[in-house]
Amino acid sequence: MAHYDLLAIGTGPAGQKAAVQAAKLGKKVGIIERKEVVGGVCINTGTIPSKSLREAVLYLSGFRQRSLYGAGYRLKHTITIEDLAFRANHVIKNEIQIVENQMARNHVDMLYGSASFVDPHRLEIRHSSGTAEHTADFIVIAVGTEPARPADVPFDDDRVIDTDGLLRLQRIPESIVIVGGGVIGTEYASILAALGVPVVLIDKRPRLLEFVDAEIIDALQRQMQEIGVTLYHNEEVSGIKTQADGLVHVSLQEAKAITATTLMYAVGRVGASDGLGLERVGLTADARGRLAVNEHFQTAVPHIYAAGDIIGFPALASTSMQQGRHAACHAFGQPDRTDTALLPYGIYSIPEISMVGRTEEELTLANVPFGVGIARYREIARGQLIGDDTGMLKLLFHRQTLEVLGVHAIGEGATELIHIGQAVMAYRGKIDYFIDTVFNYPTLAECYKVAALDGINRLPRPWPPHE
Structure with a gap:
């Protein structure tokens, strides 16, 4: 038996960052993984595999180049599941090594097995080689989610x-x-x-x-x-x-x-909370296996935190990382702040889409006077160079103050492009910034200047003061 300052249950993004943050504060930390490999859903079955699959499809099918070379263009005519899995397996292997090295570098103990609560400060860890018990001052539940599998759906893992x-x-x-x-x-x-x-x-x-x-x-x-x-x-x-x-x-x-x-x-997905023995510490998951937390990711038991997909929306790897880090900082009295109003969303469809801030629908319901500015990739030299003539960047801004209220993008690179708008919004910037700033040419970032000019030119003259 060992005693830790913090134990994290789960090696996905939330558990990883909670463990590393606590270790950076000089604490004794352990992290528990029930499977044979680290990384959780993010690395092994969810984010990394699906995005690797996407990149493999885009590359092997020649999809990105079809607007330039024709609809029949294809890099590889016969694509197999092995072709698609090759990239995913390569990336997964590397990501697993990165996480393992990060834990070793920060002296975080790796504990393999299924964890369950014995009492509020004690965890039992069951492994094929035996059972061990460890205690901790603080515990972070970061077990993630599993796909919903209703009984009336005849899953056979084939058809x-x-x-x-x-x-x-x-x-x-x-x-x-x-x-x-x-x-x-x-x-x-x-x-x-x-x-x-x-x-x-x-x-x-x-x-x-x-x-x-x-x-x-x-x-x-x-x-x-x-x-x-x-x-x-x-x-x-x-x-x-x-x-x-x-x-x-x-x-x-x-x-x-x-x-x-x-x-x-x-x-849908359901929280992987079964088997944790939550009832032994006075915690109850909801009907979808999720745990309720406060703004610092504390559960109803103050020294037990929960972070990542187990707490529900937005259930993104990016937010999970910050939640885990925030929980560890709060546990040990370190200042930390998460701006939940400016969380970026990235959806890796084809084409990819991304957003930060408020939507037109939200602003309309709130009776906020807003303007809209749009830039289309086909108007941007970089859009022509990369063969994306359907992409779009949309700015929403206050009609009187010109403050940026939302940024929405669809097209190649949208999930990268969104962070420029996010940074400006964090400092309550106005569309003036985009009008006055020089962007590299040719880049997709030019969309911000084009959209800002489009937006201000739609306003009745005289325009609001331009500072």
Whole structure:
């Protein structure tokens, strides 16, 4: 038995950063991993594999170059699941080594096994080689989530899979139905369509990703349809059956039944809180296995924190890292601040989209007088150079003060481009900044100047004071 200043349960982004931050403060730290490899969902089944798959598809299919060289352009004509898995496996291996080296460098003890609470300060860790108990002053629960697998869905990990199962398939699907138009479902639908797989995406909502600006989503849906995604909105699945002919039969509440060789069920994830023994410390997870926390990521038991996907929205690797770091700082009395109003969102669909700040819909409901400025990639030399003539950057700003209120982007590099706007918004900057600043040419960053000029030129004259 050992005593630690802090124990983190889970080696995903939240657990990693909590452990390293505590170690940087000179504390004795341990981190617990129930699987044989570190990294959690982010490295092993979620973020890194899906983004690696996306890059492999874009490269091997020649998708990025088709506007320049024609729709038939393709780098590799026969693409196999092994081709797609190669890049993912390479990146996963390297990321695992990076995490292991980081823990070793910071003298964080790696403890392998399944953790459960014995009492509020004591954890039992069960491993195939035996059981151990350790105590800690502070504990961070960062166990992440698992795909939802309802009992009425006939998962067989071959024809009917969850969102973790794509790269475990023995072949690229000939056709696929994806149930659920959230972030994961949208990403996989567009990635597979870019590869040439016929995709049907079914969602019960009137449009995809309702938290994203409507104009950006309209553009995303149009481009997804152009590359071969069939969208079913306001629709629900009433039955899923695997047939003897190898197809999956999908019954819908409104539309006609459809069939495909593969079905991916992508309706939500649930917190991996089962088995933690939360009841022994007076904690209760909600119906989806998630834990409630305060602004410092403390649970109802003040020395027990929770961070990452286990606490729910926004469930991003980037936010999980900051949550874990914040929890460790708070535990040991170190100042830390997380600006939750300026969290950037990156969705790696094809095309990718990103946003920070408020949407037109939110500003309208709040009766904020706002202006809009838009720059289209086809107007930007860099957009022509990279072959993206459909991308767009959209600025939202206060009509009187000119303060930037939101930035929304779709197209190549959108998730990188968004950080310029985020930095300006952090200092309550105005669109004047973009008008007065010189950007490298040719770059996508030029979109900010074009959008700012577009926005201010839409205002009635005289314009607000230009400082």
